[in-house]
Amino acid sequence: MKNRLSEGARAASAGTNERPTLKTIAFMTGLGITTVSRALKDAPDIGTETKERVRLVAAQIGYQPNRAGVRLRTGKTNVISLILSLEEEIMGLTSPMVIGISEVLAATQYHLVVTPYRAQGNALDPVRYVLETGAADGVIISRTEPKDPRVALMMERNFPFATHGRTEMGLAHPYHDFDNERFAYEAVRKLVEKGRKRLVLLQPPPYLTFYLHMRAGFERGIRDFGATAVPFNEVNLDSSLVDIRRAAENLMRAPNAPDGIVSGSGSGAVALVAALEAEGLKLGTHIDLVSKESHMLLQWLRPEVMTMREDIRLAGHELAKAVIARIEGRPPEELQTLSYPIPTDQG
Amino acid sequence: MKNRLSEGARAASAGTNERPTLKTIAFMTGLGITTVSRALKDAPDIGTETKERVRLVAAQIGYQPNRAGVRLRTGKTNVISLILSLEEEIMGLTSPMVIGISEVLAATQYHLVVTPYRAQGNALDPVRYVLETGAADGVIISRTEPKDPRVALMMERNFPFATHGRTEMGLAHPYHDFDNERFAYEAVRKLVEKGRKRLVLLQPPPYLTFYLHMRAGFERGIRDFGATAVPFNEVNLDSSLVDIRRAAENLMRAPNAPDGIVSGSGSGAVALVAALEAEGLKLGTHIDLVSKESHMLLQWLRPEVMTMREDIRLAGHELAKAVIARIEGRPPEELQTLSYPIPTDQG
DNA sequence: CTCTGAAACTGTAACGATATAGTTTGTTTG
DNA sequence: CAAACAAACTATATCGTTACAGTTTCAGAG
Numbered sequence: 001m002k003n004r005l006s007e008g009a010r011a012a013s014a015g016t017n018e019r020p021t022l023k024t025i026a027f028m029t030g031l032g033i034t035t036v037s038r039a040l041k042d043a044p045d046i047g048t049e050t051k052e053r054v055r056l057v058a059a060q061i062g063y064q065p066n067r068a069g070v071r072l073r074t075g076k077t078n079v080i081s082l083i084l085s086l087e088e089e090i091m092g093l094t095s096p097m098v099i100g101i102s103e104v105l106a107a108t109q110y111h112l113v114v115t116p117y118r119a120q121g122n123a124l125d126p127v128r129y130v131l132e133t134g135a136a137d138g139v140i141i142s143r144t145e146p147k148d149p150r151v152a153l154m155m156e157r158n159f160p161f162a163t164h165g166r167t168e169m170g171l172a173h174p175y176h177d178f179d180n181e182r183f184a185y186e187a188v189r190k191l192v193e194k195g196r197k198r199l200v201l202l203q204p205p206p207y208l209t210f211y212l213h214m215r216a217g218f219e220r221g222i223r224d225f226g227a228t229a230v231p232f233n234e235v236n237l238d239s240s241l242v243d244i245r246r247a248a249e250n251l252m253r254a255p256n257a258p259d260g261i262v263s264g265s266g267s268g269a270v271a272l273v274a275a276l277e278a279e280g281l282k283l284g285t286h287i288d289l290v291s292k293e294s295h296m297l298l299q300w301l302r303p304e305v306m307t308m309r310e311d312i313r314l315a316g317h318e319l320a321k322a323v324i325a326r327i328e329g330r331p332p333e334e335l336q337t338l339s340y341p342i343p344t345d346q347g
Numbered sequence: 348m349k350n351r352l353s354e355g356a357r358a359a360s361a362g363t364n365e366r367p368t369l370k371t372i373a374f375m376t377g378l379g380i381t382t383v384s385r386a387l388k389d390a391p392d393i394g395t396e397t398k399e400r401v402r403l404v405a406a407q408i409g410y411q412p413n414r415a416g417v418r419l420r421t422g423k424t425n426v427i428s429l430i431l432s433l434e435e436e437i438m439g440l441t442s443p444m445v446i447g448i449s450e451v452l453a454a455t456q457y458h459l460v461v462t463p464y465r466a467q468g469n470a471l472d473p474v475r476y477v478l479e480t481g482a483a484d485g486v487i488i489s490r491t492e493p494k495d496p497r498v499a500l501m502m503e504r505n506f507p508f509a510t511h512g513r514t515e516m517g518l519a520h521p522y523h524d525f526d527n528e529r530f531a532y533e534a535v536r537k538l539v540e541k542g543r544k545r546l547v548l549l550q551p552p553p554y555l556t557f558y559l560h561m562r563a564g565f566e567r568g569i570r571d572f573g574a575t576a577v578p579f580n581e582v583n584l585d586s587s588l589v590d591i592r593r594a595a596e597n598l599m600r601a602p603n604a605p606d607g608i609v610s611g612s613g614s615g616a617v618a619l620v621a622a623l624e625a626e627g628l629k630l631g632t633h634i635d636l637v638s639k640e641s642h643m644l645l646q647w648l649r650p651e652v653m654t655m656r657e658d659i660r661l662a663g664h665e666l667a668k669a670v671i672a673r674i675e676g677r678p679p680e681e682l683q684t685l686s687y688p689i690p691t692d693q694g
Numbered sequence: 695c696t697c698t699g700a701a702a703c704t705g706t707a708a709c710g711a712t713a714t715a716g717t718t719t720g721t722t723t724g
Numbered sequence: 725c726a727a728a729c730a731a732a733c734t735a736t737a738t739c740g741t742t743a744c745a746g747t748t749t750c751a752g753a754g
Contacts, residue, residue, distance in 0.1 A: 019479065019480070019481070021709095021710060021711085022710070022711070022712095023710080031733080031734090032733065032734045032735075033710090033711085033712095033734085033735095034712080034713095034733080034734055034735075034736095035732085035733055035734065037711070037712060038712090038733090041712090045731070045732060045733080046731095046732070046733075047731080047732060047733085050732080050733085062479075064479075064480055065710085065711075066419070066709085066710050066711070067418075067480070067482070068415050068418035068419035068424075068709080068710075068711090069419055069709075069710030069711040069712090069739095070710080070711055070712085071414075071415035071418075071711090071739090072413070072415040072416055072419050072709090072710080072711075072738095072739045072740065072741090073710080073711045073712050073713085073738075073739050074711075074712065074713095074739085075739085077415075086446055086449065086450065092439060092442050092642065093442075094441065094442035094445055094446065095439055095440075095441035095442040095445075098441055098442075098445060098461055099433055099441065099463070102433065102461055102463040103433065103463070106463060111460050111462075111482075112460065112461045113458050113459065113460050113461075114445055114449055114459045114460075114461060115458075116446070116449040116450070116453060132366065132409075132411075133366070133411055133414070134366070135414070135458075241643065241647070245647075267644070270644050270647050270648055271647065273647075273648060274647045274648070295439070296588065297614065297617050297644055298648075300588070300617050300618065300620075300621045301617055301620060301621070301644075301645075301648045301649060302648060368739095368740055368741085369740070369741070369742095370740080378703080378704085379703065379704040379705075380704085380705090380740090380741085380742095381703080381704055381705075381706095381742080381743095382702085382703055382704065384740095384741065384742060385703090385742090388742090392701070392702060392703080393701095393702070393703075394701080394702060394703085397702080397703085412740080412741075413739085413740050413741070414740095415739080415740075415741090416709095416739075416740030416741040416742090417740080417741060417742085418709090418741090419708095419709045419710065419711090419739090419740080419741075420708075420709050420740075420741045420742050420743085421709085421741075421742070421743095422709085
């Protein structure tokens with residue numbers, strides 16, 4: 001008894017600057033540490049009035065559970081890991097994604113840890129790291145492949161995660177995706193409405209799932225609206241802007257050059273525009289361009305380009321909510337969302 | 348003895364999937380847990396051959412210290428916290444900054460945690476959070492003010508941090524900054540060389556340190572090169588693009604409109620360009636524009652705009668290296684770096 | 695042959711939290 | 725009135741690591 005009292009006194013009296021722990025509250029309320037812990041968890045075997053008192057004191061002294069203590073004892077990290085490709089910079093998707101996720105996590109106990117990997121070939125490494133070290137309670141990945149080994153691994157281990165992009169493995173998992181099929185289909189429609197017939201798609205690298213979607217939408221559009229697809233496989237959305245520009249310049253000089261282009265990203269469209277103009281072609285006159293974009297810059301500098309917005313920040317919101325729901329045990333089927341191209345006002 | 352043996356056996360034999368701990372290694376080598384811990388730390392009271400053996404076994408079974416254990420015992424989190432404004436999205440600085448920091452941290456034991464805050468007025472909250480909960484070993488902040496309360500607080504507590512941007516408090520702390528004075532000075536020089544005389548600056552919000560720098564460079568340029576400064580205080584770099592555009596349109600319609608503009612950011616320049624063109628002005632003919640930019644879009648779509656690059660990814664590198672060095676005890680004076688505007692080839 | 699000291703190793707407690715298995719108190723019941 | 729039970733609370737052990745204070749062993753000194 002005397003023992004506990006003096007320990008408690010130390011915990012409480014250091015006062016001014018020491019961080020309060022359960023022991024501090026236990027001393028202040030005269031209760032046991034276990035009781036305090038259980039009271040704060042609203043356990044059924046603690047008296048109502050006691051819970052009240054404990055909560056009051058805890059709030060008063062600004063108690064916040066020590067994360068290391070909880071993590072060591074329970075394994076719960078209260079961390080969500082965003083695994084991202086360092087190459088993703090090119091697309092500039094990182095900012096709004098990080099911000100979107102942060103906005104949701106800010107209202108929870110979760111922290112966001114960014115775990116990068118260098119090349120597409122190493123995409124599995126950070127996932128393995130998280131699984132092996134238990135570094136997070138949940139993971140968000142992007143750039144999914146139809147048969148994605150990361151998804152396979154996490155499903156097998158029953159580890160909570162959400163993907164930006166879908167897979168095709170017959171496994172239900174949480175995801176958020178942009179409807180690239182629809183985007184490409186509508187893009188073709190717009191071009192054909194402008195009288196364009198020979199169309200090109202600046203597409204994602206072929207191993208990513210959304211390549212399939214965008215390609216499918218493009219081809220469905222070609223069929224439905226009666227246009228012709230011109231091949232353009234020398235570069236893709238992961239290529240450098242310089243390479244895209246060069247390839248596009250060659251394309252436009254070739255016989256049977258296209259008169260309409262669909263670009264899967266805003267930065268890709270910038271390179272395309274540069275190429276077209278270098279070749280002396282005028283947007284809206286000789287050729288038309290429809291592009292997806294996630295910021296507004298293209299819209300402002302080249303209003304002739306028809307754009308459809310993809311809201312990456314929203315994607316961050318959805319993905320964060322999905323992982324958390326998954327951690328809380330909600331079934332994956334309920335955690336799948338799709339967002340649709342937002343048509344931009346044409347000026 | 349028998350007791351330890353059986354515990355060790357459990358630790359080791361679970362084998363296939365349990366994560367190895369010091370206990371596992373202790374059992375495998377026949378040593379005590381303390382010895383293993385000290386051996387891995389290369390303590391002087393452990394035999395050379397023993398260290399060798401321990402290291403070998405540890406590597407073999409892929410031992411990685413449990414972060415929660417270390418953190419609970421020592422207080423060392425192995426976390427760097429990047430504190431960022433959710434408003435920063437506008438400028439699109441977040442992507443390359445996060446990536447730059449990640450690239451440096453990847454080679455260390457540190458994880459990157461992103462801690463956001465909503466409005467400029469709440470900038471102190473996340474810093475307090477980190478200090479109070481010991482959530483990180485070091486902090487990176489941006490958008491510094493001349494008298495920055497965050498800097499004051501962390502200096503007072505002797506907490507390791509680095510700032511993106513300088514302060515003016517007579518306190519030496521690690522920072523990385525872009526030389527905005529030089530940028531604005533050179534920008535004015537370029538404009539005057541083009542024959543422009545009446546110049547405007549789209550500047551940062553006045554409470555940030557780099558407002559002072561950019562303003563000083565601009566005014567020094569005005570004096571040295573013999574031009575006139577036209578006031579433009581209705582908007583700043585934090586304003587929405589729509590507001591900047593509207594303000595710029597008004598400005599151009601006013602009597603004594605400027606014939607040269609310096610823009611402190613690429614996205615600001617986009618809004619300015621849109622305004623100029625809406626007013627029927629042609630870049631390079633009626634007016635000239637010099638802008639800082641961190642990506643390449645402006646360069647590609649409006650080569651008439653003279654740009655100077657700011658390498659944010661490099662800033663991330665420098666900041667990450669600086670906090671870590673500070674954590675390791677290096678004096679702040681040695682951890683201050685400046686980067687200079689990178690002139691872009693004009694096409 | 696004892697003593698000293700260095701080298702090499704180890705047991706114990708503690709960091710803060712929680713799961714588990716209690717204990718205490720008081721009330722109900724047969 | 726004893727037995728049974730529920731309500732409210734608590735001691736102990738544990739997660740993995742490290743600081744601290746030992747212990748053991750052996751070589752060399754006296």
